[in-house]
Every structure is written in C-alpha cells, then in structure tokens.
Amino acid sequence: MVGLRQAAGMSQAKLAEELGKPASYVAKYELGERRLDAVELCVILRLTRADPRQFFVKLYDASPDKL
Template sequence: MVQARKDAGLTQQQLADKLGRPQSFVSKTENGERRIDVVEFLELCRLVGADPHNVLRRIEPSGSR
C-alpha cells in the first residue's frame, strides 16, 4: 500500500484527509500496526488508484497458492 500511495503522488496526510482519518491511521496501517477490514482496504485502493487484486498478489506470501 505504501508504494501504491506514493505512485499516486499522495502523502500520508493527503490520503488521511481523503479518508477523513488522522495521519496516524495511514501510518499504522502501512506499518502493519493496525489491521483494516475489506471495506477499508477497498476504499484505500480506490483512493490511490490501485487494483485490489494486484495489491493482494504483491503482499501474498510466495508458495501459499
């Protein structure tokens, strides 16, 4: 998600503003300190213009298929 946000040219604060959340929400999500649900994940993908399927493929551990 960090790379997708950066590719979209957004700072953590800008993404947080779009989400209506504090910057710490984005930071903790990106650092793995906070888990998000599917609805939040899809919203994050939409806001940064990332395909959710591609994001999941990139974070899926190798060999788990």
C-alpha cells in the first residue's frame, strides 16, 4: 500500500486528509497494525488512482496457499 501512495505522489498526511482521517490511520495500515475493509480499500485505490484489477492480481499472486 505504501507503493500505491508513493506512486500517486502523496504523503501519508495528504492521503489521510483526502480520506478525512488522521495521519495515524494511514500509518497504522501501512505498518500492518490495522487491516482495511473492502470499502476502505476501494476508496484508497480510487484516491491513489491505482488500477484495482492490477492490485488484486498482485495480491492474489502473493497470497499464501494456507491461512
């Protein structure tokens, strides 16, 4: 997720502002201290202008075989 934000040329503070959240919100999910739900993820993909198909293909390819 850090890469998406950086590719969009956004700081944590700027993305947090766009989300209407404190900067700690972005920091926590980027550090893996917090998970995003599907709606939050879609909003972040939209704000960073990321290709959702490409994002999910990479996520799928990197996922483990077991939980």
